[in-house]
Amino acid sequence: MKCTFCGDEVKIHKAIIYYQSNGKSYVFCSSKCRRSMLILNRDPKKVKWVNKNG
Ligand SMILES: [Zn+2]
Structure with a gap:
């Protein structure tokens, strides 16, 4: 997943899965990603540590 x-590949046992009340779910590789998206509402395209390694 x-x-x-x-957009990094993340193993199921390491993934942080967040379920929204509307039934939508998100998968995160780290709490950093979870925070960035859900709390800070960052745009992945504008975050410099995203996709650094291709
Ligand atoms: Zn991530």
Whole structure:
């Protein structure tokens, strides 16, 4: 599965899965990604640590 925020491949046992009340779910590789998307509402395209390694 892939991180919703940065797009990195993330193993199921390491993934942070967040379920919204509307039934939508997000997968995150780290709490950093989870915070960036859900709390800080950042745009992945504008975050410099995203997709640094291709
Ligand atoms: Zn991520």
